Amino acid sequence: MKLEYFIAKRLITAKDHKSSISAPIIKIAIIAIALGMIMMIVSVATGIGLQQKIRQKVSAFNGHIIISSYNDNQSDVSTKPVSIYQKFYPKFNDVDGINHVQAVAGKGGIIRTETAFEGVIFKGIGKDYKSDNLEEYLVQGKLPNLKANLNEEVIISEYLANRLGLKLNDNFVTYFMKEDNDGYNLRNFKIVGIYNSGFQEFDANYVIGDIRHIQRINKWKPHEVGSFEVFIDDFDQIDLKGQQVYEETSSTMDSKTIKEKFYYIFEWLKLFDFNIIVILIVMIVVSTINMVVALLVLILERTQMIGILKSLGANNWNIRKIFIYNSFYLITKGLFWGNLIGISLLLLQKYFGIIKLNPESYYVNEAPVDINIFYILLLNIGTVAICLLVLLIPSYIITKISPSKAIRFD
Numbered sequence: 363m364k365l366e367y368f369i370a371k372r373l374i375t376a377k378d379h380k381s382s383i384s385a386p387i388i389k390i391a392i393i394a395i396a397l398g399m400i401m402m403i404v405s406v407a408t409g410i411g412l413q414q415k416i417r418q419k420v421s422a423f424n425g426h427i428i429i430s431s432y433n434d435n436q437s438d439v440s441t442k443p444v445s446i447y448q449k450f451y452p453k454f455n456d457v458d459g460i461n462h463v464q465a466v467a468g469k470g471g472i473i474r475t476e477t478a479f480e481g482v483i484f485k486g487i488g489k490d491y492k493s494d495n496l497e498e499y500l501v502q503g504k505l506p507n508l509k510a511n512l513n514e515e516v517i518i519s520e521y522l523a524n525r526l527g528l529k530l531n532d533n534f535v536t537y538f539m540k541e542d543n544d545g546y547n548l549r550n551f552k553i554v555g556i557y558n559s560g561f562q563e564f565d566a567n568y569v570i571g572d573i574r575h576i577q578r579i580n581k582w583k584p585h586e587v588g589s590f591e592v593f594i595d596d597f598d599q600i601d602l603k604g605q606q607v608y609e610e611t612s613s614t615m616d617s618k619t620i621k622e623k624f625y626y627i628f629e630w631l632k633l634f635d636f637n638i639i640v641i642l643i644v645m646i647v648v649s650t651i652n653m654v655v656a657l658l659v660l661i662l663e664r665t666q667m668i669g670i671l672k673s674l675g676a677n678n679w680n681i682r683k684i685f686i687y688n689s690f691y692l693i694t695k696g697l698f699w700g701n702l703i704g705i706s707l708l709l710l711q712k713y714f715g716i717i718k719l720n721p722e723s724y725y726v727n728e729a730p731v732d733i734n735i736f737y738i739l740l741l742n743i744g745t746v747a748i749c750l751l752v753l754l755i756p757s758y759i760i761t762k763i764s765p766s767k768a769i770r771f772d
Contacts, residue, residue, distance in 0.1 A: 390652060391649075391656035391696070394648055394652035395692070395696025396696045396699040398645035398649040399696065399697055399704055399742070400703050400704040401641060402741050403741060405638050406741065407737075408729055414732055415726055416726065417597055419725065419726075420627065422496065423495075425593050425620070426603070427603065427618070428589055429590040429617045430617075431444050431616070439470050440467045440580075440587075443580070447585060451590060457603060459594050459596060459603055460603065461593050461594065462592075463490075464490045464491050465488055465589075467577070467580075468483050468484065468485050469486070470538070471483075473526060473569070477526075478525060478527060480525060482569045483569070484536065485568050485570045485571075486571060487506075488508060488587075500555050503530050503553070503554050503556055506571055506572060512574045512575070512578075514550055514551050514571075515571065516569050517556065517570050518555075518556060518569050519556070519557055519565035520557065520565070521562065521566055522566065528553060530556055535548060536569070551569070561726075562721055573587065576588070601621070603619075627725070646745060650748060653752075656689070657689050661756070661760060682754075682758075685760070689749070693746055693749050697742055701742065712733065
């Protein structure tokens with residue numbers, strides 16, 4: 363084995379090899395491997411990153427599973443209250459993998475200013491709210507103080523603030539229809555925070571404040587809320603946990619996962635898995651074809667060497683291994699540069715956000731990336747394994763070369 367490796371190394375570093383006809387072919391093969399790896403790393407990292415970021419945003423505003431009365435299971439507006447005295451609140455002990463449950467309520471209203479008006483959903487949250495979900499998206503100010511007495515503090519999206527001509531610390535009036543549609547309730551609010559999730563479906567609708575406002579407007583009791591938002595540890599188990607939560611709630615209540623509520627978003631996200639697979643297949647095929655061509659050119663250029671080795675007693679497999687080792691070196695060289703450039707591009711995007719996206723189309727302001735070393739290792743190992751397996755086929759040509767004819771070959 364050491365002999366084959368030594369000969370392969372000499373084959374790679376030989377001066378005539380660098381000036382031969384195979385030199386540009388080999389360079390093209392190395393570049394193809396590098397470009398293929400760059401494309402695969404970037405496509406996997408951005409595809410998975412986008413999926414994770416959108417899931418995170420949807421769950422930040424809705425939880426992973428929503429429990430409500432049957433009347434409200436299709437709407438963000440709460441019309442029928444449910445009591446907080448449930449066996450799953452505040453701790454869902456009957457189902458493993460649930461880390462938080464919070465009570466919320468929603469009510470439709472209209473914000474009116476001197477120059478504009480907008481229909482919104484006032485989302486009421488309480489002391490149990492998982493505030494770190496919103497803090498990530500705050501661009502100005504702070505979250506409402508929910509631990510003090512009932513106050514006028516709310517946060518509003520940057521999108522709504524711009525459309526309404528409002529800014530931090532401004533006051534505005536919101537009109538809420540009464541439950542019997544007989545007139546309206548008027549509430550004054552103060553903007554203490556402005557958020558931007560990049561998810562226009564949420565930014566265009568939600569104003570977030572104290573749930574006690576909705577309880578007062580709807581004349582609910584202090585223990586009555588609109589719905590419960592449940593957060594799980596592992597998103598990959600959302601279907602299983604959704605079914606378990608449904609089985610553990612009373613017959614008067616319904617539960618729904620965000621995959622069911624926002625099915626059109628998650629169906630769209632599935633397309634990224636297909637796109638990633640297509641890119642991986644295309645890049646591996648292109649890289650493999652280039653390596654096959656390079657190996658065939660090397661074999662043809664080294665026909666005389668093959669004849670000499672055979673005449674000295676080397677068997678076909680030993681000679682084939684020489685060229686496989688040579689190909690392995692070229693593949694690893696291409697992978698080295700591909701990984702270096704690919705990971706560098708991902709780091710630039712992660713920390714500087716160079717590539718921007720239209721949030722109306724992609725639900726994010728910039729392309730998110732997920733740098734997962736495990737996936738990168740799998741891509742490298744898979745590329746090497748597939749290329750070497752495929753290269754066994756053209757290396758079979760060596761077995762057909764006759765020593766006597768090869769030595770005379772020019």
